[in-house]
Amino acid sequence: MTGNRKLIKEIILLIIPAIIEYSFQALVNYADFIMVGKLGIESSATIGITNEVTFLIKAGVNALGVGVLAYMAREIGAGNRKYLKNATLHAYFLALIMGVFTTAFPLLISPYLPTLLGADEIIRKPASMYFSICSSMGVFFSFNVTAGSIRKADKDMKTPLLVNGFMNILNVVLNWFLIYPDKAFNLFGIEVNIRRCNLGVIGAAYGTAIATLIGGILMVVLNERHMDTSVKGMNGILESLLQTEGKDIVRKYVFVGLPAFLTSVVTSFGRVIFTAMIVPLGTAIYAAHSIAFTAESAFFIPAVGMASAVASLSGNVRGEGDIKKLNKQTHLVCGIIVIIMLMATSILLLCADDIIAFFTEDKIALTKAPRLLRIVAINEPMFGISIVLQNVFNGIGKTKIPLLVSGFTQWFVRVLGVFVFVHILGYGIEIAWICMISDNILRAILLYVWYWCDNKRLMA
Incomplete structure (x- = not known):
């Protein structure tokens, strides 16, 4: 029992800062969505339409983070700290390569992307500009993820928490000055006028880009303070990059x-196709979908936030070679996430209308989006388990298993289901969301x- 308590304490001490850190990461996007949403339903659709493509383009950087975390956590668990400097150098090198790609590719496709996704003409240009500006700091995003993964592999969840917390605060402040027009208010009987840029959606993009730039620099600087x-x-450095040992690390x-x-x-890509099949249902329906999806994603923050902590714990145990500890740890984390996500289910079922009203005042969205939240509510505990287990596999280096499972469920349940039930049989957005949660379950x-x-x- 004492051993269980010690393990539970270790898990909780890692997952709490990891959840808070991911909350701050997610809030950068939520801040844009909420603050721009006050401008109207078209502004919400402008931001939402390219979100899935953004996730797709960032996939390489996030995968590098998984590889770095798994390798370093395993070496740390096995007590091989002498290799960490060289591993960091090669991680930085790959981060630079991936960062250049995640900057250049979006800039090339941004003029055409909204049209390809079927966006209404009125939002195509601002959506293209928002996407390109936010993507322009891909190199700094890449270094943020990579250096953050290095810290997490060493069970340091506090550094990523502080960096992403600061990024979020900075993004909100910048948004306030960049999105809206001048604001006048009375201060102790004196009329004060604050000059603001009134850039709308484009202002939100600039705020995100600046926050991403500063976050990437900060994460690397703070990682460099740890000598290991x-x-x-x-x-x-060049010789180290070309050595056989270095090539083995990259491999x-x-x-x-x-x-x-x-x-x-x-x-x-499956989610992009899923999105593309919903866009033709109309800007108002898509905006309701996008608002509901953004609102619901706030409730899976605990599950996704735990991911890095779970991967770190699993990677360390893999280094120790203790399967019994891994099983016990996995059981405990699954139990914790089910309890948390059941709370999320209850809130979504009871407060769906109030949650959507926080994001928008549009009448169609206020009618449609709460229904979608109540549909997705039953999915939350199972979604939490899927995230935990995927990151157990990632942490121990068995990343092919989530690939096979996710590929099957995403394409044969979500994408094919929406194609058949929505586009062939003519059902509405609610059935599309049922296909989505069936994939997760x-x-x-x-x-x-x-x-x-x-x-x-x-x-093995």
Whole structure:
């Protein structure tokens, strides 16, 4: 019992800052959505329409983060700290390559993307500009994720928490000055006029870009303060990059990261197709979908936020080679996330109307979106389990398993389901959301079954 309490304490001390840190990451997007949403339904659709493509493009960076975290957590768990400097150098090198791609590619496709997604003509130009400006800091986003993964592998959840917390505060402040027109108010009988830029959606994009730039720089600077994972003082950096040992590190990053990348591509591209099939239902319906999706995503913050902590814990245990500890740890984390997500289910069922009213005043959205939230509410505990198990597999380096499971459920349940029921049989947005939650529920079941059926070979 004492051992269980110690493990529970260790898990909680890691997952709480991890959840808060992801909350801050997510709030950067929510801040844009909420603050721009006050301008009207078309502004909400302008931001929402390119979101899934943004996730798809960032998949490579996030997969690199998975590879870095899994490798470093395993080395730290095994006590091999002497290799961490070299591992950090190669992580930075790959972060630069991925960052250049995640900057250049969006800039190339941004003029055409809203049209390809079927956006109404009135929102095509602002959506294109929003997408390109937000994507312009891809290099800094890449370094933020990579340096953050290094810190998390060493069970340091506080540094990413502080950086992303600061980014969020900065983004909100910048949005307030960049989105809206001048504001006059009375201060102790004196009329004060604050000059603001009145840039609307484009102002939100600039705020996000500036916050991303500063966040990337800060994360690297703070990581460099830890001598084990700092590249300061390394001699012959170019030689280190070309050494056999360095190539082996890159190979391990790619071995773990490539299936994670393909998982993100498969699922993100599936969500892009899912989005593209909803857009033709009309701007008002799509905006209601986008608002409901953004509102609901706030409730899966605990599950996604725990992901890095779960991966770090699992990677450390893989380094120790203790399957019993891994099983106990996985059980405990699944139990914790089910309890948390049941609370989310209750809130979504009881408060759906009030939640949507926080995001918009549009009458169609206020009618449609709460229905969608109540549909998705039953999915929350199973979604939490699927995220936990995916990151257990990622942490121990078994990233091919989530790829196979996610690919199957995403395309054969969500995408094919929407195509058949919405576009062929003519059902509405509600059926599309039922297909979406069916994907999540089946994914959780398959990952859970695979974990226990293949349990003896997980440490191989």
